[in-house]
Amino acid sequence: MNDTQNSLMKTDKPVGIVGYGAYVPRFRLPASEVSKMWTGGTGGVPIQEKAVNGLDEDVVSMSIEAARNALNRAEIDPQLIRAVWVGSESHPYAVKPTSTIVAEAIGAVPHTQAADWEFACKAGTEAMQAAIGFVGSGMARYALSIGMDTAQGRPGDALEYTAAAGGAAILIGSAAEAVAIIEASYSFVTDTPDFWRRAHAQYPSHGDRFTGEPAYFKHIMGAAEALLTGLERTAADYQWAIFHQPNAKFPERAAEMLGFSKAQIQPGLLSPRIGNTYAGSAVIGLTATLDIAQPGDLILMVSYGSGAGSDAFSFRVTDHILAVRDRAPKTEEYITRRQLIDYATYTRYRDKLKMA
Amino acid sequence: MEVSRHWRLRTQRYSLVGEICPNCGVKLFPPRDVCLECEAPAKELFTFTGLGEVYSYTTIYDAPAGFERYVPYTVALVKLAEGPLVTAQLTDVAAEDVQMGMPVEMVTRKLTEDGPEGMIVYGYKFRPISLTA
Numbered sequence: 306m307n308d309t310q311n312s313l314m315k316t317d318k319p320v321g322i323v324g325y326g327a328y329v330p331r332f333r334l335p336a337s338e339v340s341k342m343w344t345g346g347t348g349g350v351p352i353q354e355k356a357v358n359g360l361d362e363d364v365v366s367m368s369i370e371a372a373r374n375a376l377n378r379a380e381i382d383p384q385l386i387r388a389v390w391v392g393s394e395s396h397p398y399a400v401k402p403t404s405t406i407v408a409e410a411i412g413a414v415p416h417t418q419a420a421d422w423e424f425a426c427k428a429g430t431e432a433m434q435a436a437i438g439f440v441g442s443g444m445a446r447y448a449l450s451i452g453m454d455t456a457q458g459r460p461g462d463a464l465e466y467t468a469a470a471g472g473a474a475i476l477i478g479s480a481a482e483a484v485a486i487i488e489a490s491y492s493f494v495t496d497t498p499d500f501w502r503r504a505h506a507q508y509p510s511h512g513d514r515f516t517g518e519p520a521y522f523k524h525i526m527g528a529a530e531a532l533l534t535g536l537e538r539t540a541a542d543y544q545w546a547i548f549h550q551p552n553a554k555f556p557e558r559a560a561e562m563l564g565f566s567k568a569q570i571q572p573g574l575l576s577p578r579i580g581n582t583y584a585g586s587a588v589i590g591l592t593a594t595l596d597i598a599q600p601g602d603l604i605l606m607v608s609y610g611s612g613a614g615s616d617a618f619s620f621r622v623t624d625h626i627l628a629v630r631d632r633a634p635k636t637e638e639y640i641t642r643r644q645l646i647d648y649a650t651y652t653r654y655r656d657k658l659k660m661a
Numbered sequence: 662m663e664v665s666r667h668w669r670l671r672t673q674r675y676s677l678v679g680e681i682c683p684n685c686g687v688k689l690f691p692p693r694d695v696c697l698e699c700e701a702p703a704k705e706l707f708t709f710t711g712l713g714e715v716y717s718y719t720t721i722y723d724a725p726a727g728f729e730r731y732v733p734y735t736v737a738l739v740k741l742a743e744g745p746l747v748t749a750q751l752t753d754v755a756a757e758d759v760q761m762g763m764p765v766e767m768v769t770r771k772l773t774e775d776g777p778e779g780m781i782v783y784g785y786k787f788r789p790i791s792l793t794a
């Protein structure tokens with residue numbers, strides 16, 4: 306497209322994030338435990354440790370807690386929420402929406418839309434884009450979008466080091482009530498077979514060397530560059546940036562390619578400490594960044610989902626952030642609340658015994 | 662598993678919705694439609710804050726059907742901040758770390774599931790208050 310200014314995704318009515326909430330389960334599996342199990346502890350590891358959900362947790366229960374945090378920050382009547390949308394690749398049911406259970410638990414039913422979204426690791430941000438459109442068109446006063454996963458890697462696969470549990474809920478409403486105004490977003494999508502899971506398969510498969518340049522970097526750069534060009538901005542105009550985090554290295558390199566410093570991505574770079582939370586990855590980086598951002602700050606967020614595509618968003622933080630921030634636990638509190646587990650306990654928690 | 666019975670209980674189970682007596686103001690959980698204090702009809706819904714403290718507890722090593730995979734786990738009588746006592750499983754805490762009077766908060770978790778193909782039942786549990794808000 307030649308005219309990116311006109312191709313930016315913008316709403317008729319100004320909208321923003323009016324509430325946000327994170328969730329990270331408390332268990333952590335150190336990457337050294339995985340490496341000890343499969344390689345005798347030799348070789349490097351892509352992150353320090355990853356978050357693992359407990360036996361009684363799944364995308365439903367985790368989404369409910371994140372949604373309650375978002376509602377506690379927004380302090381709105383849940384009956385005014387006209388859409389509850391959950392993006393994940395680990396919905397507990399293949400048929401029966403996660404979103405109706407979440408909507409029921411937060412008191413948003415029955416006069417609401419509900420749906421589950423899927424697009425590998427960008428299911429959360431596409432739900433967010435849809436929520437922006439829903440509110441921005443005037444169809445809804447509030448719409449709740451959630452990116453949440455309990456990701457699994459095949460035992461012994463490289464993904465087992467990083468596939469993690471966590472995510473965030475983002476409540477969209479009018480710009481007048483917002484803690485961060487949404488300036489614009491931009492999506493960039495192609496058919497790229499870098500990672501997939503067939504309908505009845507328990508674990509995903511991936512195209513090994515296919516994952517870097519033609520997949521992650523191409524789409525992240527495509528979406529980010531078009532958004533920045535359309536807004537006539539560069540990295541220097543932004544205080545903070547968040548990129549999808551399959552490991553620690555990819556987002557650092559994407560940031561560098563776009564001209565962002567390590568300091569700009571540091572607050573939202575959570576993968577070294579919690580792993581890759583898939584559909585939760587970009588949005589929980591955003592909640593961690595909102596927890597420390599100041600009024601007037603500009604934030605860039607770019608998700609990535611295999612298959613493949615990226616959604617890029619530009620936010621401007623408002624004064625309202627200062628009043629709202631402390632009404633719910635911060636992302637960092639969830640990250641520091643941690644209990645280490647060993648590989649044997651992990652196996653029990655993730656029901657992997659049947660693979661042995 | 663009786664799907665219909667679990668479905669009828671979902672509101673009280675997911676978000677601790679009970680009742681309040683319009684006559685004397687006593688809060689009821691679980692909802693029973695009649696006030697325990699003054700016997701007046703009490704059908705007005707009341708959503709509890711989910712805050713409370715451990716009143717008594719016991720650790721389960723020999724679990725009933727559907728709960729085997731969670732052993733050992735702790736079941737507590739929780740005194741809600743609004744008054745009622747509720748029996749619930751504790752979560753996010755090791756059995757040896759539970760104490761009488763420990764402040765807890767409600768979370769919605771998986772309670773049980775009807776095998777790999779059946780319904781998943783979600784409901785309230787309580788965990789120690791460790792996060793600030």
Ligand SMILES: [Zn+2]
Nearest residue numbers: 682685696699
């Ligand atoms: Zn009464």
